[in-house]
Amino acid sequence: MPAGELRQSESSEAEAEQWLWAQIKAEARRDAESEPALASYLYSTILSHSSLERSLSFHLGNKLCSSTLLSTLLYDLFLNTFSSDSSLRAAAVADLRAVHERDPACVSFSHCLLNYKGFLACQAHRVAHKLWIQSRRPLALALHSRIADVFAVDIHPAARIGKGVLFDHATGVVVGETAVIGNNVSILHHVTLGGTGKAGGDRHPKIGDGVLIGAGATILGNVKIGEGAKIGAGSVVLIDVPARTTAVGNPARLVGGKEKPSKHE
């Protein structure tokens, strides 16, 4: 991408972030007025901050701190990382939009920012991943551990995750070290992207753009799930799944797609 286009893209990303942050503040003001019991919480978490990255860093620091990993240390770590990497901020904006668009139970952007453990775990993972590729592995793993304890979401810091990703409900999600998740993927709770235990090295699934993975699905091994594929709830997938194809069952079989008539939908 030429430098001019890059600047334009960054500029429109910054505008999208500004617009979203204004929405979130307006929602928080409305909620604080209608619910005095939440006013102090909403002030400290959203309304007192000057940007989405500051609010998110404060909220994650509070959620993930412990008596030995202080919230101030985590706040500084999150804020420095979000401030220095606009792609992390753009990913957070895309994830907020994805939740708002795809989950009928999501009532507002601030609802997602404050309350969705899948959204929060994913943003904290993005920071852990950045630390991992900077070779700050002990800190990345400490953060990974706190995310797994607090949210019951266990994403290895080396795993690569695209933008516009929805982790719905999120409890029990496990994503292995060499897994890759594309853009605009939706993943329900209790989903495992794991290894078969028979190989080291590159041993985890590769999930294409726009894939939907139902609750409790287990995908094991270095298999490829093609763009727009759907994996049924409770499936155990040990094979490649072609693009725009549905896989269901234990073990999973292909039941629909471009070439096969769908039995599932």
Place this chain on the structure above:
Amino acid sequence: MPAGELRQSESSEAEAEQWLWAQIKAEARRDAESEPALASYLYSTILSHSSLERSLSFHLGNKLCSSTLLSTLLYDLFLNTFSSDSSLRAAAVADLRAVHERDPACVSFSHCLLNYKGFLACQAHRVAHKLWIQSRRPLALALHSRIADVFAVDIHPAARIGKGVLFDHATGVVVGETAVIGNNVSILHHVTLGGTGKAGGDRHPKIGDGVLIGAGATILGNVKIGEGAKIGAGSVVLIDVPARTTAVGNPARLVGGKEKPSKHE
């Protein structure tokens, strides 16, 4: 119900609560004497309180508080809600009895009150549901989020749950916005009452009275599980299940009941 019967019913509910609370205090006194390491904990959580609703409010406030949602705020919220609605207190009593009767691992009422995350998550949900129907939705959703973080139990505040319900082990339970759970239902851990992702509006399961749902079962869509039905562990249920019928497998098929000989039991 005529007013006279209602008063009688409320009076007998109050007596049941008094009896249960006396049992719980006696158990806690016995345990505090035999285990000095727990004496201070049992005093602050049970023995210092004058009623079940105060003890439960204190315990839930402590479990669910955070640095930004203070335990005092939550204590007041729980106590005000339990105090003003005798049906919530009666439901807590019925749930305590259900755990005690149905779970062979439950050694006492105080064991359930103090330690069962499914019981505690359900009582906190009942308060969140009350807030939801009073249109205090931001507060209901903040409470929902804390329950999901602390107990790994994710019940949408709009979901309706009957009395005498046992959530056994409870980790990973997900109950969607338009789900309805009847009376005397038993639900094991990792159970999902979810949507299929293909519809908005009324999109979650309706669970009849006395149903038993095994560990890891996934029930999706606006399907009806009839009274006394049994759903096997690990089943994926996308269809209605008639009353007193057993469904097992992925996808689930009906294997027993009034009209079919049972293969499962």
Place this chain on the structure above:
Amino acid sequence: MPAGELRQSESSEAEAEQWLWAQIKAEARRDAESEPALASYLYSTILSHSSLERSLSFHLGNKLCSSTLLSTLLYDLFLNTFSSDSSLRAAAVADLRAVHERDPACVSFSHCLLNYKGFLACQAHRVAHKLWIQSRRPLALALHSRIADVFAVDIHPAARIGKGVLFDHATGVVVGETAVIGNNVSILHHVTLGGTGKAGGDRHPKIGDGVLIGAGATILGNVKIGEGAKIGAGSVVLIDVPARTTAVGNPARLVGGKEKPSKHE
């Protein structure tokens, strides 16, 4: 075992513990130097302690404490129990080695000690189990409850667990009251060793040495899983599985082993 051999065995266990603790301190020193943000955490959790049992007791106390179960009380409880029972210390050492050997994502012993919720939950369970067999049941159950809340790992304090056990990822594991787990077993996340709900008394699975249980497998009832057997991810097992045999599917069928050609591997 004659007294002479017992002393030799204890002596070599003590040496193994010394060696491992020296490794952990060296790893922590290296990480503290390379990552100043973690120096204070590593000092308070590892480097300031004179033994593995003190470090582990401090770390577990911090993880499992609450506003009503203080970290100092838990620290004393863990330290007294580990100090007085060398078999618990030997089990912790064997578990650390098992994680390091069997999980390709484990980068160091200190990584496991600090960050593996399965390892930490298992060590805390061993203390709860000791309390249980000493008839200190209310304290054992309080500890059980904290482990289930903090790690989303629910192991009944009466359950018996061997040495060299790997609970990988661990979120959602449920192990019932009369379950027995042998030595050198590997158990992935979301695994249930539960009851069928049809019997009291001895009602949970018995897992032989060297068994591997895949993610999300549900094993129900007083069934026997023989030495070296493998249970596939997502399986629902209601039957005995012979030694060195693989079981997969819902309901699980035997697909390989000494007498049957394997279809799974």
